[in-house]
Amino acid sequence: MNGHIDGDVVRVGGDARQRFHDSRGYGYPTGGNGIALAHVEAAHLLYRGDLDAVDGMDFRAFVRDATGNRFLPQFLVYADLRERGFYVSPAREEWLQQVTAPESDLVVYPRGKGPGDGEVAYRVRVVGERQTIAAAALGDCVLAVVDEESEITYFETASPDPAGAADIELPTGVDADLLADRVVCWGPPAALYESGFYGTPLAGRDADHDALQLSLVEAAYLAERGAIALDAATVRERGQTVEGDRFGRRLRTYGALRERNVVPKTGFKFGADFRTYAEFEDIDEFGHSELLVRVLPAGHVFSPRDLSLDVRLANGVRKQMVFAVVDETGGRDGEGITWLRVGRLTP
Amino acid sequence: MNGHIDGDVVRVGGDARQRFHDSRGYGYPTGGNGIALAHVEAAHLLYRGDLDAVDGMDFRAFVRDATGNRFLPQFLVYADLRERGFYVSPAREEWLQQVTAPESDLVVYPRGKGPGDGEVAYRVRVVGERQTIAAAALGDCVLAVVDEESEITYFETASPDPAGAADIELPTGVDADLLADRVVCWGPPAALYESGFYGTPLAGRDADHDALQLSLVEAAYLAERGAIALDAATVRERGQTVEGDRFGRRLRTYGALRERNVVPKTGFKFGADFRTYAEFEDIDEFGHSELLVRVLPAGHVFSPRDLSLDVRLANGVRKQMVFAVVDETGGRDGEGITWLRVGRLTP
Known part of the structure; x- marks a missing residue:
């Protein structure tokens, strides 16, 4: 025929x-x-x-x-x-x-x-694999990437709504120093770290927590709420100085996660911005972090290879890969973040 | 005192x-x-x-x-x-x-x-984590990265000398078409794929291999050696067109690995350029790939976070992360590649 x-x-x-x-x-x-x-x-x-x-x-x-x-x-x-x-x-x-x-x-x-x-x-x-794909085009489809050797990788994409049950009452006016690109709190209430999972004790977890290091993102979030005695604008400016516009996007994402009662901590060991815990009651018994979050600017366009790297890594450590696409004008719902989850799929 | x-x-x-x-x-x-x-x-x-x-x-x-x-x-x-x-x-x-x-x-x-x-x-x-580190500064030291939350990640770096035992006699003048950004060989000798692990059968591994797809890198390497009936310069130009200067670096790395009797295949699923097999005798029984190879230009400067991502992924899939830093002027030994292995270290 x-x-x-x-x-x-x-x-x-x-x-x-x-x-x-x-x-x-x-x-x-x-x-x-x-x-x-x-x-x-x-x-x-x-x-x-x-x-x-x-x-x-x-x-x-x-x-x-x-x-x-x-x-x-x-x-x-x-x-x-x-x-x-x-x-x-x-x-x-x-x-x-x-x-x-x-x-x-x-x-x-x-x-x-x-x-x-x-x-x-x-x-x-x-x-x-050499084409690019806009983050905005994903969230409700399967992405099939044909690599240079003609093997196919399938990704499922979704629009999650991160939420958790971690809530903590913040202290007021904890004594703190802004040092280069981090902050050290002196004599903070133990709950700040132990229940809120803010910061890292200065000499590791066994020390008696009389000094707590905060990242600039943590410090800016806490300063905005009066929890530490630093001027929030000064901390944000320092963040902008050492990290550029990425700092504002990361701070917005950090704050959105905390408002959703999810605990974000650095994702550095996974090459991401944050790893997150949906449940966090106590530093001595907390579980596995569920999400890896990478923060991206509005209009971001993915290279399929970078996407493959992130998703494969998340898969290997039994976490979900989530992208926070930040619209710094605030977006339609005020939060200004489009959440995008990408995972591997075998059709 | x-x-x-x-x-x-x-x-x-x-x-x-x-x-x-x-x-x-x-x-x-x-x-x-x-x-x-x-x-x-x-x-x-x-x-x-x-x-x-x-x-x-x-x-x-x-x-x-x-x-x-x-x-x-x-x-x-x-x-x-x-x-x-x-x-x-x-x-x-x-x-x-x-x-x-x-x-x-x-x-x-x-x-x-x-x-x-x-x-x-x-x-x-x-x-x-916000500083950068030149690839040329690594290879004989431990890199300690202090992340924004003041956690420390240690990387050991070394200068490996990849070598394998995979050797195959190439055919001559296999019929092939150059199609957009890949090549299809028609009726190639079975050994090209089955013993040499060149290409991907057009309809998956169960087909009778009467058509074999090659990446442009594989095709350029094979065309340079007369193994397929395409003009090598034409294939290289196509590579340059679809991938820019990266293509030349990747081809040089691919060729260097093949000359070292190591079999490189795409590393796309791991977000890398290549995964490699040091031993390869037969398509029906080959082992685990040992290395993930990322190709970088001479003078490359790492962001610690990208390094962390690559090394963590390689670790998770039980492979070693190797960077091929390509000096396109040929470098001191003619191969023009500085090999750099980076792994996690617990001091």
Whole structure:
């Protein structure tokens, strides 16, 4: 059976509708027994030997004829999902029935379901590893990255709403010195560290906590609330001096997490901004941190390789990777943060 | 007992030599019973209560008086190493006897040894997490990073010499198409993939390998050796077009690894350039990849947080993190690559 290219579809006649569409979910009916196939669908049928040729081209010639760097990644993901037993459609109007898929490339139906069943398992965006992807485009889709060796990595993305049960009453006016790029509190109430998990004792956990080191982010948050006797503006300025605009974004994220009763501590050992604890009652018995948080500016664009690094690391330490995309104008809800969770997915 | 500041040392008289230097390795003798202490040493003695005051200052006042953002990180690392049971000296000429420590901040002696024993356990460089460190400064030292919350992470650095036992005779003139940012070989000899681990079969490992996808790096390497029927310069130009100068560095690193009989494959899933196999005989039974390789330009300067991310990830997947710093002028040995291994260390 043969097809012919007609703009951005490949038309096939004969009994194509029954053979390819009705029984196997390829293409869309164009009246009579004919169907229209997307180029990736046509390539897949050529590859499987179900189509003999498209305008005289075999699979090799058809692939070579396809232009741009988008075709092959799309085909590879399409073929991979088909091999995993899913019916897949291009996310284009003519193919979709009763479902929508804005900003997607492919729609994957639940196993055993097809284009006519009105259900979607995954909305998939496809990128090559050298392309970039805007953080704003993620949160409600699966991202499929085709790496340079044509292996595929799937990421699921979601919009979480971090919340915890860690709450502490703050002290007032604790004596503190601002030193270069950190702060030391002298004789703070033990609860500040032991119940609030603010700071790090000067000589490790076994000392009697008569001096507590704070990061500039912790110190700015505490100074804003009058908990330490430093001028909040001075601490924020120091943060801006040593860290630039990143400091304001990190302080906003730190504050948002604390307001959500989540305890953020440095994520340095994981290469992140923060690790977080949703439950924290006492320094002597606290659990595993659940999230790694990386703070990003509004408009951030991911390199897939950086995303892969973060997600793989989080996975290896049994935490979830969360990005806090900070809109410093405050955003629509006042918090000014879009939370984005990205994890690995095996379809 | 009291000290007084004299430029960059703190002088202490009385029986200081016997009490602090001879029995506990602080400072250096200045004639008679006096010693000179570095500021970090004096701070440590103040902190422990062994010194009462320096020019009338207690520990808090002394720390507040110290200027610059280098003092506190240095003190924190000094105190941490002391707590771990080591004698530690500033890496300065007056303190060191029979040992040298170029480009270091602190010298750590083996447990039970001190300044007079002529042995060194670690040469330590200290940075705060917001400072940067040149790749060229690493390879023969321990890097101690003090993060914003004053926790310390130690990295050991070394100069490895990657080598393997994977060798394969290449075919000649395999038919191939250059497609956007990858290459497809048609009907290649099975050994190219199965013994050489070049490429990825077009439809996964179970297919009969009649089409093999190559990355541009693999393709450029194979084309340079006549193994595939593509013009090497054309493939390299395509690489340069889609990836910029990074492509040349990655190709040089790929080639160097292959010449060392190590098999490099993409490190995308780990956010690295390559993962490598030192032994590779057959696609059906090959082991764990040992190294993650990140390719960097000559003159690269690390952010400690990025370093922490890479090293933590490598650790989590039981691989070693290796950086290939590429000097595109060829460097002194012709290979043009400085290999740098960085791992976690618990002193």
